[in-house]
Amino acid sequence: MTSPLLTLPGVYAPQHDTQLLAAELDREPLAPGAEVLDIGTGSGAVALAAAGRGARVTAVDISWRAVFTARLNARLARLPLRVLRGDLLAPVAGRTFDLVLANPPYVPAPSSRLPSRGPSRAWDAGRDGRLVLDRICHGAPALLRPGGRLLLVHSALSDPDRTLELLRGHGLHASLIRRRWVPFGPVLIERQPWLLEQELLEPEQTREGLVVIRAARAH
Template sequence: MRLMKPPGVYAPQGDTFLLVEVLWKAPLLKGARVLDVCTGTGALALAAARAGAGRVTAVDVSTRAVLAARANALLNRLPIKVLQGDLFGPVAGQAFDMIVTNPPYVPSGSTTPGRAARWWNGGPDGRALLDRICERAPRQLRRGGTLLIVQSAVSGVQETLDALRAQGMTASVAARRTQPYGPVLRARAAELEAAGLARPGSGSEELVVVRADRN
């Protein structure tokens, strides 16, 4: 798959690739109506379309990301609909068979990075968007539908599982993988270690895909 990756838009990395692996194994993907939230370059939406999803919608709050995802859909000749807005706002009232998301999840400490950092900034504990997705995603899923979220262990995997179960979802860890820190986590390693979110000197993070099914 060819992708344009403009500055300020999250370029697919290990977390994207791990989620794609889980996505492609999902039994209900063929012909499914899929929503990709926080789409960035559109990589996950395009992967779903390429694997046979029936209808794919992608959403991002960033104008630059929306333009990149639309360009990448044209570049790869794959039919995805790309909308701009905050999380589920542009698709309010719609229901999907599957929702996939790789949201910003890196803790930003006590500071609030500017717009240029929006693609990675997950708020003070990394859960600013994760918690909102866990709360709202079940309302956008049809019965029997599936939510797939990828995140780092530094932003609380158990918290994600608990939040989804509190919404009546059946949630579990679908995949795990350890990889070296990328540029953002390397730059914030000392802060994460001081906060007890990372082991001192580890230099690596555990990526986790959480699967939740609506009963």
């Protein structure tokens, strides 16, 4: 992963999920000039890792601060990166890619709606954590070229089996390829009582499971 990276206030800074997705990207075959899409790019960390391997990368984020941050980091790294502002897949409608990367909001939250502003927009995703994940699972398959692949990271709290079911329902070969346990961060520590009430956590649980799911379209 390209470093060091600057992160403007209010932009999701690279964390365990970013590192996990970047590590799986490193293992993924990527031909020079491959077309790559990074959904929810934040600081641009994963997008720049792909650009550093010679891919032609488009990055998308709904936050103007994230767009500016990713553009700034691309300039500092002297790597070509096209960064678009928009809601998930809308800015790239009609295009297809060899590889789609996604680290979307996925944390279960007491509100049934997505936040419209503030830093929590980078992680809160409805009561089951799937308001954004479901949209990606339904929309991303159409972005994949024959042989194209999707790498998606999210929490085990937000139902990886549902992710696999939806992607397979769109004709993709999908599997959970990586799982990592990490200590609770500030958001889960603060939200722990509510998560326990929802039976999403065990009483003594202090670590969160992160998963990477890979889905591929047949040639």
